[in-house]
Amino acid sequence: MATPVRSHRGGAGMPVELTTFVGRREDITAVKAALSGFRAVTLTGIGGVGKTRLAMRVATDLRRAFADGVSFIDLSAATDRAALDASVIEGLRIHDRSGREAVDIILDFLRERQMLLLLDNCEQIVGECASLIDTVMRRAPRVRILATSRERLWVTGECVWRVPSLPVPDPDFGVGSAQGSPAPVQYPALVLFGERAAAASGASVNREDWPDVARLCRRMDGLPLAIELAAIQTRVFSPGQLVQRYDERLGPMGTLDRTVPDRHRTLEAAIDWSYELCTPHERLLWSRASVFASRFGLDAAEGVCSGEGLPREEVLASLAGLVDKSILVPEEQLGELQYRLLQTLADYGRTRLRAAGAEETLVRRHRDWYLQQTEEMATQWWGPDQLDWSQWLRREYRNLRSAVEYCVTTPGEGQAGLRLTAALLPHWHAGAEASEGRLWLERALAADTEPTLARAMSLRSLASICASRADYAPAEAALRECHVVARDLHDPLMAARAHSAEAELAVNRADYATALASAEHALACPEYAEGPERAQVLSAVIVAHAMLGHYDEAVSAHEEAVRCSVEFGGRSDLVWALVGRAIAEFRVGDHQAVIRYAGECIRIARDYDNAIGLATSYLLLVRSLAAEGDFGRAAELLGARRRICKELGVPTLSEMESLLIEALGTQLEEELGGTSFEAAVARGYAFDLDAAIDYALGTEGDEPERSADAGTADAEPSPLTAREQQVAGLVARGLSNRKIAEELVISPRTVEGHVDHILTKLGFTSRAQIAAWAARQGG
Structure with a gap:
């Protein structure tokens, strides 16, 4: 890493401010050097100066310097501490079932990791960001922070880099040149204008136009966003005309607020003109x-x-x-x-x-639209479009979060908040946002206490989340009230849903007899027993019978769950149905069946982003492989599971699970010997997520890809693995991710991961660049 730049230190608690800058590349070098000497570096500057772009470039250059990688966290939609914590948990892809405070979840995830956090757009919640960063710096000593903000964060030990505008030529640029204007390549502002103008108009800037471009870039104060907006107009105006029009518009800045600094007024004028065009x-x-x-x-x-x-x-x-x-x-x-x-x-x-x-009208319309879509999703969740809805939830979650926040903070919107929070259970239950989901549910329930169906559904959702996170008292309290509301509404279907959540709670408490009794109450409701929602309670039934040693009953319930999935089309609840079936097969010693069912569970858990189900499936695989005597593969999958749990933030769910993992490790070490065991675990730990899944499923074909920090014995001619080259070739043929998935018989989510890896390895930003590269490779 580069030598740290010179800086000066302020008083106690004051940040260090770097003021020297000699160009864009030197800027990158300086920030990288600052990160070598300081735990937190904040890039400051006005909007449009390029803070995010610089931070992304620095993070990309440094990604191999951090064993646990770089995480980009966009805070533009965060307006309070809860939203900040939720954005960080989402960005880190933490899947936590503990029900603890969000900051404790974040710190536990980061404590032993060596990674770089890029916190973008901190200016809306400067105080909250400063508090979180200070805590992380004290509790996670190997984590470094790179933040962007329009103002400094005032964190002790913070290094502040004021991002300057791009260098522009002197006023006499091109004057007196005997052979026309000189080349602009030494001026990043001119290069940026030329690139954007060529992309917009399809033609390069003429040599004689560069002096006008230089004058325009000076008029834009070298602000990248203003330059880009001006370059777009070359489809209509020549650079000379643009200079004239900007001069006319800006003049002495008389039409703009004189209290605003010049660069702010320059950017405002550039955006104003783009708006008017x-x-x-x-x-x-x-x-x-x-x-x-x-x-x-x-x-x-x-x-x-x-x-x-x-x-x-x-x-x-x-x-x-x-x-x-x-x-x-x-x-x-x-x-x-x-x-x-x-x-x-x-x-x-x-x-x-x-x-x-019109702000209030549009904010409410935004909420109304997402409420309508979410309730439509809830009614269709168990149908054939379930996977599409699952992806929609992941794509739209920030907008959904914004809609929920509007409901719980706006008087009179409590019922809408309950309707929205109740419908979001499928996302919160399996995803990384369960703790946040609990917070929103509790706030919505507190905001409106009217005993409606929406309240009963939210209480059921809260109980389900609390039960899965071993927080039993609030789960029981929520279910008691849920039953009261269902009775008052004379709604037997709602009562059946509450009994289903009781069965889930009992399974998590290892009270399997109670789980079966609660499930029987739920299935006594014909509307529930004949509908798709029964898939939820059937999963609890399968696990309970399996743990009680009722093999035939577990198999029968599993077959019923499969029929339900076939009849209605949903597959997400099959994750736990398959876990239960695998447990039943393990208890009768059919380890090949365990491997088969665990593999199918992995496929579905991957598609639905169910990290807990994924980790549970690996544990089942390791146990059966060890029982079959395949100790080397079992140790490799144990290492792969460790990597998955670390990458996705999956905690140990119980003392029983912890003891089981410890016992498996001891058994495998005794069978393989200490050195061979550690080597096998290291090989598994080196797999990235896609490679670990391919290896677990036995579909890896070629050598699975290792992570960048794992090292390789021999360098490959191509930076891509064989599977990635295959995907690149199909991208070149113009196939979508879904079509590629069909061609290769893998999931669209796996294809998406391969495409992301290809873009990162090749330094590309678009599928078109992948296609061109593949063509050059002859593929």
């Missing part, structure tokens, strides 16, 4: 899209932003226009094209929306 429909969409907490798709844009001057049929054309003008950034997320406003442009749009008196 938009069509009326594009302006409306820009301002209205600012209510989205994160990315959004076409259907969300149509549902939230159309109406009152923006017809629904014009939304797609307006999206395309804003993408062409670089206002919106298109990004593929889990198989769907979505759009994102840069934070500075989102802030501008929100200001326009507020000035028009």
Whole structure:
């Protein structure tokens, strides 16, 4: 790592401020050097100066320096400490079932890790970010923080780097040159303008136009966002015309607020002009899209932003226009094209929306649309579109979180909050946000106490989350009230749902007889017993019978769960049905059956992002492989499970599980010998997630990919594994992730992971670049 730059230290608790800068590459070097000497580095500067871009570049360059990698955490939608903690847990992909405080979950995850956290857009919650960073620095000594903020965070030991604008030429650039204007390559601002202008207009900047480009970049104060917005206009204006128009617009800055610093006014003017060059429909969409907490798709844009001057049929054309003008950034997320406003442009749009008196209307419309979609998801959850809905929940979670926050903080919106929180159980129960889900449920239940169906459903959801996290007292209290509300509403289906949650609670408490009794009460309701929701209670029945040694009953219940899945189409609850069947097979000594059922469980858990189910399946595999005498593979999978639990933040769920893992390790070490055992565990631990899954399923084919920090004996000619080269070839053929998954007989989620790895390894940002690379490789 580079030698630390010179700096000066302030008083006690004061950050160190770096002030020297000699260019973009030197800026990268300086920040990397600062991270070698300081635990926390904050990049500050106005919006549009390139803080995020610089942080991402530094993090990319340093990713191999941190054994546990780099995590990017976007805080643009966080407005309080709870949302901050939730964003960090989401960004770190922590799957925790303990029900502890969020900060304790984060610290336990980070305590032994060596990693870099990139916290982007801290300015909205500076105090909360400073508190969290200070705690992490004290409790996780091998973690370093790289933050971006429009103001410093005032953390003890913080190093502040003020991100400067891009260097621009002197006023006499090109003057007196006998052979025309000199080359602009030594000026990053001119290079940026040239690249963006070529992308926008399809033509390179003419040599004689570079002096005008230089004047324009100086007028833009070297601000990257302002330069990019100006470059887009080369489709309509020449650089000389742009200079004239910006001079006319800015003049002596008389039309702008003189209390604002020059660079702020420059950027404001650049964004203003970009806004005015938009069509009326594009302006409306820009301002209205600012209510989205994160990315959004076409259907969300149509549902939230159309109406009152923006017809629904014009939304797609307006999206395309804003993408062409670089206002919106298109990004593929889990198989769907979505759009994102840069934070500075989102802030501008929100200001326009507020000035028009439409902010409250659009925020409520945003909530209404996501409430409608979520309730539709809840009614269709057990159907054939379940996996698509699961991906929708993951794509839209930040917007859903924003909608819930609106409900619990706005007077009179309590019932809507209960409806929304109750419907989100499928996401919270299996995902990383369970602790956050519990918080939102408790806040929604406190905000409105009317005994409605929405309240009963939220109580059932809260009980289910608490039960799965071994917090039994609040689960019992929630179920008692749930039964009271169901009785008062004369709703037998709701009562059956509560009995189902009781069965789940009893299984988690290892009270299997009570679990079977509660399940029997649930299935006594014909509407429940004949509907798709019975899949939930059947999983509890299978596990309870298996643990009690009732093999035939467990098999029968498992077959019923499979029939339910086939009849209605949902597969997520089969994860625990398969776990129960595997336990039953283990207890009768059929280890090949255990391996088969655990493998199917891994496939489904991967598709639904169920980290707890994934870790449980690996434990079942290790036990049966050890029982079969395949000690080497068992040790490798034990190592792979350790890596999965560490990467996904899966905790040890009980003392019984901890003792089982310890006993397996002892057995395998005795069988293999200490050296061979440690080597096998290390081989398994070196697998990345996709390779670990391929290896567990026996579909790895070629040597699985190892993590960057694991090291390899021999370097491959291509940076890609054989499977990644195969995926790259199919990308070059124009296949979507879903089509590639069908071609290779793997899940779309695995394909997505392969594509992400390819982009990272090759340093690319688009599928088109992958296709071009594959073509050059002859594939």
